[in-house]
Amino acid sequence: MEERDIWGDVSEDEVSKTVELMLKGGQKNPVMAQTVRSMVDLHVYAVVGAMFAPRIQKTVQALRETPKRGQPVVKVSVFRKRKRGGQVVEAGR
Numbered sequence: 898m899e900e901r902d903i904w905g906d907v908s909e910d911e912v913s914k915t916v917e918l919m920l921k922g923g924q925k926n927p928v929m930a931q932t933v934r935s936m937v938d939l940h941v942y943a944v945v946g947a948m949f950a951p952r953i954q955k956t957v958q959a960l961r962e963t964p965k966r967g968q969p970v971v972k973v974s975v976f977r978k979r980k981r982g983g984q985v986v987e988a989g990r
Contacts (some may be wrong), residue, residue, distance in 0.1 A: 919932075919933050919936075920933065
């Protein structure tokens with residue numbers, strides 16, 4: 898089955914007419930009015946979330962990689978070190 902973009906190619910005219918219809922319905926019906934207000938609010942939150950989500954991810958990653966103040970920088974190894982006969986060796990050797 899071929900993938901088709903059904904809602905991604907909505908024209909400005911189609912959006913305008915849909916909004917006009919929703920606003921007319923909101924003037925006559927309180928449930929429709931609340932639905933339109935909720936959609937507008939949700940859209941604003943979605944836009945702001947889309948703007949800030951990548952920046953928040955990068956900030957969290959940078960904070961995880963930065964050593965805390967006053968603590969020495971610690972290099973982390975994938976392998977644990979064990980003592981064998983007083984000698985320190987890497988695990989798996």
